Amino acid sequence: MLNAKIPAGPLENKWTDYKGHCKLVNPANKRKLEVIIVGTGLAGASAAASLGELGYKVKAFCFQDSPRRAHSIAAQGGINAAKNYQNDGDSVFRLFYDTIKGGDYRAREANVHRLAEVSANIIDQCVAQGVPFAREYGGLLSNRSFGGTQVQRTFYAAGQTGQQLLIGAYQALERQVALGNVKMYSRHEMLEVVKVDGKARGIIARNLVTGKLERHFGHAVLLCSGGYGNVFYLSTNAMGSNVTAAWKAHKKGAAFANPCFTQIHPTCIPVSGDHQSKLTLMSESLRNDGRIWVPKKQGDNRKPNEIPEEERDYYLERRYPAFGNLVPRDVASRAAKERCDAGYGVGSSKQAVYLDYAAAIERYGRIEASKEGKEDAPLEEIIAWGKEVVKEKYGNLFDMYEKITGENPYEVPMRIYPAVHYTMGGLWVDYELQTSVPGLYALGEANFSDHGANRLGASALMQGLADGYFVIPYTIGNYLADEIYNKPISTEHEAFAAAEKEVSDRLDKLMSIKGNTSVESFHKRLGKIMWDKCGMARNAEGLQQAITEIQELKKEFWSDVKIPGGITEFNPELDKAGRVADFIELGELMCKDALNRNESCGGHFREEYQTPDGEALRDDANYMYVAAWEYKADSNWELHKESLEYDVIKPTQRNYK
Amino acid sequence: MEHYNMNLTLKVWRQKSSNEQGYFETYQVRDISSEMSFLEMFDVLNEQLIKENKEPIAFDHDCREGICGMCSMYINGKPHGPWHANTTCQLHMRAFKDGDTIVVEPWRAKAFPVIKDLVVDRTAFDRIIQAGGYISVNTGNAVDGNAIPIEKDKADAAFAAAMCIGCGACVAACKNSSAMLFLSAKVSHLSLLPQGDPERKSRVVNMVAQMDKEGFGACTNTGACEATCPKEISISNIARLNREYLTSSLTAEK
Numbered sequence: 001m002l003n004a005k006i007p008a009g010p011l012e013n014k015w016t017d018y019k020g021h022c023k024l025v026n027p028a029n030k031r032k033l034e035v036i037i038v039g040t041g042l043a044g045a046s047a048a049a050s051l052g053e054l055g056y057k058v059k060a061f062c063f064q065d066s067p068r069r070a071h072s073i074a075a076q077g078g079i080n081a082a083k084n085y086q087n088d089g090d091s092v093f094r095l096f097y098d099t100i101k102g103g104d105y106r107a108r109e110a111n112v113h114r115l116a117e118v119s120a121n122i123i124d125q126c127v128a129q130g131v132p133f134a135r136e137y138g139g140l141l142s143n144r145s146f147g148g149t150q151v152q153r154t155f156y157a158a159g160q161t162g163q164q165l166l167i168g169a170y171q172a173l174e175r176q177v178a179l180g181n182v183k184m185y186s187r188h189e190m191l192e193v194v195k196v197d198g199k200a201r202g203i204i205a206r207n208l209v210t211g212k213l214e215r216h217f218g219h220a221v222l223l224c225s226g227g228y229g230n231v232f233y234l235s236t237n238a239m240g241s242n243v244t245a246a247w248k249a250h251k252k253g254a255a256f257a258n259p260c261f262t263q264i265h266p267t268c269i270p271v272s273g274d275h276q277s278k279l280t281l282m283s284e285s286l287r288n289d290g291r292i293w294v295p296k297k298q299g300d301n302r303k304p305n306e307i308p309e310e311e312r313d314y315y316l317e318r319r320y321p322a323f324g325n326l327v328p329r330d331v332a333s334r335a336a337k338e339r340c341d342a343g344y345g346v347g348s349s350k351q352a353v354y355l356d357y358a359a360a361i362e363r364y365g366r367i368e369a370s371k372e373g374k375e376d377a378p379l380e381e382i383i384a385w386g387k388e389v390v391k392e393k394y395g396n397l398f399d400m401y402e403k404i405t406g407e408n409p410y411e412v413p414m415r416i417y418p419a420v421h422y423t424m425g426g427l428w429v430d431y432e433l434q435t436s437v438p439g440l441y442a443l444g445e446a447n448f449s450d451h452g453a454n455r456l457g458a459s460a461l462m463q464g465l466a467d468g469y470f471v472i473p474y475t476i477g478n479y480l481a482d483e484i485y486n487k488p489i490s491t492e493h494e495a496f497a498a499a500e501k502e503v504s505d506r507l508d509k510l511m512s513i514k515g516n517t518s519v520e521s522f523h524k525r526l527g528k529i530m531w532d533k534c535g536m537a538r539n540a541e542g543l544q545q546a547i548t549e550i551q552e553l554k555k556e557f558w559s560d561v562k563i564p565g566g567i568t569e570f571n572p573e574l575d576k577a578g579r580v581a582d583f584i585e586l587g588e589l590m591c592k593d594a595l596n597r598n599e600s601c602g603g604h605f606r607e608e609y610q611t612p613d614g615e616a617l618r619d620d621a622n623y624m625y626v627a628a629w630e631y632k633a634d635s636n637w638e639l640h641k642e643s644l645e646y647d648v649i650k651p652t653q654r655n656y657k
Numbered sequence: 658m659e660h661y662n663m664n665l666t667l668k669v670w671r672q673k674s675s676n677e678q679g680y681f682e683t684y685q686v687r688d689i690s691s692e693m694s695f696l697e698m699f700d701v702l703n704e705q706l707i708k709e710n711k712e713p714i715a716f717d718h719d720c721r722e723g724i725c726g727m728c729s730m731y732i733n734g735k736p737h738g739p740w741h742a743n744t745t746c747q748l749h750m751r752a753f754k755d756g757d758t759i760v761v762e763p764w765r766a767k768a769f770p771v772i773k774d775l776v777v778d779r780t781a782f783d784r785i786i787q788a789g790g791y792i793s794v795n796t797g798n799a800v801d802g803n804a805i806p807i808e809k810d811k812a813d814a815a816f817a818a819a820m821c822i823g824c825g826a827c828v829a830a831c832k833n834s835s836a837m838l839f840l841s842a843k844v845s846h847l848s849l850l851p852q853g854d855p856e857r858k859s860r861v862v863n864m865v866a867q868m869d870k871e872g873f874g875a876c877t878n879t880g881a882c883e884a885t886c887p888k889e890i891s892i893s894n895i896a897r898l899n900r901e902y903l904t905s906s907l908t909a910e911k
């Protein structure tokens with residue numbers, strides 16, 4: 001069933017050869033070809049703009065009121081690219097290598113190499129669009145470090161990199177809207193894929209303002225609908241982020257790959273109470289300068305500033321001297337959990353560790369002082385200068401922390417704890433980003449392609465924009481070149497009627513339950529099962545229990561959910577109900593996948609499989625494959641394995657010591 | 658930080674749809690923690706309404722981190738509420754005390770019609786961007802990122818303007834419902850950069866024309882926009898826009 005269509009030839013020539021030989025569509029024919037793009041975050045907006053520029057007729061959809069609000073806007077820290085502007089030894093190969101290693105050898109070499117190759121073009125394109133990246137005094141672009149690498153290759157715009165990149169892509173998209181090449185449907189939700197003769201030919205979308213269902217034809221359909229971290233209820237994702245588009249595609253034949261590979265981000269603001277609706281990330285870039293510690297004494301209740309230096313355990317620096325505070329996310333998260341579980345956690349919940357800026361503030365202050373030739377200025381003055389530097393680099397993040405917690409992070413260390421952040425799993429795609437349904441593509445976080453079992457920081461923005469700006473414009477041509485003979489299919493076609501009926505039946509069914517329990521409370525319960533049993537650490541027994549519990553939750557949902565309002569009106573509770581119903585089904589598959597994978601790798605940590613010092617223990621002999629699940633029926637999937645071949649890199653145990 | 662719980666009275670604008678009359682409805686909420694965000698307090702209220710078989714209050718929100726620009730509540734007479742440089746979603750309940758009454762309305766402006774309750778239609782902003790808020794560069798046309806050095810001060814100033822989240826609070830705060838702060842932030846962002854230079858003249862003229870067409874009011878420099886903007890977009894951008902507009906409309910080739 002799975003053919004990854006990886007081009008032959010040496011790794012470094014694959015993409016160039018592919019581009020040189022793939023089929024093209026001439027400009028006159030492009031105008032006759034219609035492409036549907038679901039989602040206008042970084043992946044979707046960049047794809048829509050680029051395909052519009054090429055002359056395709058594009059229809060783009062998003063559920064927010066404007067494409068500028070996609071969840072990509074919230075990305076903070078930065079975007080990687082192998083520019084080697086710092087002359088510190090970076091290269092396409094090194095970015096490729098770091099990504100494969102960071103992903104714990106569970107990603108495809110060919111895709112990742114292509115990603116590293118196009119990474120530099122992304123920066124150029126964004127600069128040309130007017131993205132105001134941070135610059136040095138000489139006027140050139142500035143870089144910072146991110147986890148899992150030893151070079152500085154991350155480009156950034158203070159703590160708002162995602163915002164600036166998305167605005168760049170959004171403006172390019174709006175330009176195509178103005179030129180008539182893209183038609184934008186905001187406040188619309190895609191609820192079904194329409195297939196004709198086995199190929200994706202359109203979608204059913206619901207206008208979220210009127211509640212009306214609409215039929216849209218496309219010669220190809222691109223899903224750029226983001227990740228599914230909200231299956232855990234609490235995550236750093238935006239409230240609306242969901243799996244529905246991908247899930248509908250899955251149920252129409254698209255395989256879902258590595259669903260259990262989720263990323264728990266080590267530095268987020270801890271949960272403060274039951275009312276909590278989402279968690280807020282404190283960017284990984286903070287680990288550039290901040291130091292992470294817990295008290296050396298269990299249950300130490302002193303205030304952080306009262307604990308002397310020698311009574312602090314900088315556990316990441318202790319355990320991983322080579323990478324220190326910049327180990328990859330999965331490693332850092334587990335280390336925090338380990339300390340808290342062992343009774344060293346801080347704050348009222350004891351489920352937190354400190355991220356401390358005191359040393360960085362003083363260090364920067366001294367640098368400023370020496371620039372001014374005032375090395376012997378009093379300490380308060382040095383600290384004040386240091387605070388200014390930190391403010392320029394991370395000011396918006398520090399402000400956000402203070403607004404949420406009411407504490408001033410310039411004075412007291414931040415309290416942080418790991419939280420669900422990103423999903424490496426997603427729709428299975430081949431080298432051309434096509435799912436297992438012909439004509440149906442997946443881009444950005446919605447696909448599984450490049451990050452293996454753990455994504456490195458600043459690589460999701462890179463991947464989303466690589467997919468949209470530089471990959472799909474080529475690979476879609478290879479498919480559409482054969483479609484020029486096919487006239488647009490009327491939306492009166494029976495396949496559209498049948499798909500629309502499926503959607504409206506489901507909406508009717510949801511509304512007819514009229515139970516007693518709100519959608520929100522089901523979502524919370526699902527999240528708790530997932531976090532407890534399919535979260536940072538998993539084991540076979542817990543996963544089996546989780547599957548049973550989720551199946552029960554599903555029954556209860558479909559007999560007791562309470563949805564106010566009606567179908568043909570603006571009804572956010574109904575929108576949410578559909579999404580939670582899909583999350584419940586996905587949750588079951590995630591547990592099944594985690595149970596199947598009898599090894600630990602990257603973000604997937606099975607307690608049964610660890611080294612004596614608590615690191616993830618892979619089983620390459622038996623699990624060096626992509627687990628691609630085919631939907632068969634309710635709670636019933638068939639596993640297909642795409643084995644991973646490493647021609648260039650030799651997998652070893654990841655070592656950050 | 659000391660935590661406390663509070664009971665509150667809420668007066669919330671309810672409106673079934675754009676063409677129906679709206680009205681205020683009063684609700685009581687109890688045991689609200691000072692650690693909650695303002696929107697989490699609304700979540701509590703909505704759960705309560707669902708339990709009572711009433712319709713929950715529709716409001717826009719997504720990121721809940723102050724960056725997507727989706728949340729938009731007019732709280733006690735101020736867009737995004739009492740805190741300085743803040744969005745509704747980042748407002749926390751420690752801004753209030755036990756027994757307070759809080760009045761919540763949607764953005765009110767002719768160019769932002771109400772869709773339902775506290776949700777308004779801000780697509781006019783997208784159309785202003787379509788009129789010229791971009792740099793015309795197709796994918797693949799770019800030169801090396803470091804080929805155009807840009808003075809740090811300029812890059813920083815462009816960034817400060819580009820931080821606008823398109824929330825529309827400036828419009829809601831303005832007695833004339835002017836969109837000048839939003840528009841000027843975009844014009845500044847792009848015209849401060851060398852890449853934005855070729856389209857400098859047509860951009861400002863076309864964007865202003867679109868703003869007028871959308872029914873936003875004129876700017877009379879009251880400064881309410883700057884005072885309310887969650888991203889502290891400076892009113893000096895409006896002065897820059899006016900200069901750009903003047904030179905451009907005099908010399909623009911039509």
Ligand SMILES: Cc1cc2nc3c(=O)[nH]c(=O)nc-3n(C[C@H](O)[C@H](O)[C@H](O)COP(=O)(O)OP(=O)(O)OC[C@H]3O[C@@H](n4cnc5c(N)ncnc54)[C@H](O)[C@@H]3O)c2cc1C
Nearest residue numbers: 039040041042043063072077078190226444445458460461
């Ligand atoms: C807080 C935070 C910080 C981050 N920081 C970084 C960082 O510094 N560097 C980095 O590289 N990565 C970062 N990431 C990850 C990165 O932001 C995301 O992986 C990436 O932006 C996803 O982009 P996307 O285009 O795939 O999806 P999204 O931006 O999530 O866009 C999804 C789109 O799909 C639409 N959509 C979804 N479902 C439907 C449907 N059914 N119908 C219609 N439309 C639909 C939405 O409206 C939206 O337009 C961060 C993530 C978070 C949560």
Ligand code: SF4
Nearest residue numbers: 821822824825827886
């Ligand atoms: S200028 Fe400020 S208030 Fe106006 S839309 Fe932008 S961020 Fe919002």
Ligand code: FES
Nearest residue numbers: 719721726728746
């Ligand atoms: S919800 Fe995104 S800014 Fe408030």
